[in-house]
Amino acid sequence: MPYARDIPSPDYYQVIWGKGLILLQREETGGTVSAYKVTAEEMQHVLIPPWMGHLAINTGQEPLVFANISVRSEHTNYQPFLTRRGAAFYMVGEGNGTSFVQNPNYPAASLGELRPNKNRILGDFDDEPLYRLLRDKNSTLRFLTRPDYFMDWFAQCLK
Numbered sequence: 001m002p003y004a005r006d007i008p009s010p011d012y013y014q015v016i017w018g019k020g021l022i023l024l025q026r027e028e029t030g031g032t033v034s035a036y037k038v039t040a041e042e043m044q045h046v047l048i049p050p051w052m053g054h055l056a057i058n059t060g061q062e063p064l065v066f067a068n069i070s071v072r073s074e075h076t077n078y079q080p081f082l083t084r085r086g087a088a089f090y091m092v093g094e095g096n097g098t099s100f101v102q103n104p105n106y107p108a109a110s111l112g113e114l115r116p117n118k119n120r121i122l123g124d125f126d127d128e129p130l131y132r133l134l135r136d137k138n139s140t141l142r143f144l145t146r147p148d149y150f151m152d153w154f155a156q157c158l159k
Contacts, residue, residue: 007147010154011048012069014130015040019060024052025088025109027080033088033109037100044116045130049154050147053078057091059098067130071144080106114157 013022019042025035039059040046048054058064081087084105091100102109133141143150 007151008050009071009144010050010147011054012130012141012144013040013046013048013056014067015042015044015046016065016067017042018058018062018064020064020066021057021059021091022046022048022054023057023087023089023091024048024054024114025080026052031107033106034112035088035109036112036114037089038114038116040116043128046116047154047157049157051154053081053087055081055087059091069130069134069141069144 020040022038022040023035024038025033027033038046056064056066084103086103086105088103088106088109089100089111090103091098093099100111102111143153147154
């Protein structure tokens with residue numbers, strides 16, 4: 001399968017066990033940061049668009065285990081996480097008393113909330129193990145190797 005080398009590859013996650021939050025972020029023109037939090041539970045799928053840095057946070061009482069599919073040889077640029085000492089937002093507190101505070105090392109940032117993907121192109125694969133998609137329906141994962149064909153779709157995943 002040809003690979004689009006000029007566009008970073010997206011990531012595709014599935015929570016296998018536990019409950020977690022995936023924090024996505026992107027620096028916009030002008031230095032502002034757009035960030036999103038996605039809460040995902042067992043068997044839910046989360047698509048990370050190619051231009052988003054991200055991290056996973058365990059929000060449950062048991063271990064968080066997830067699977068990830070990615071085809072790139074180099075990872076998304078995590079330099080902002082290193083130079084600015086973490087993501088644009090920190091999750092603080094425990095249980096129902098959690099909140100998000102902006103990392104002071106970032107300029108103005110916004111934090112939105114998204115739901116795990118109910119993919120219009122892929123179909124609804126919740127409850128379907130990620131390995132089965134690779135084994136039986138790998139043509140539906142073409143967005144991983146040719147993200148250039150799916151840029152509009154990636155933008156819709158953030159709405």
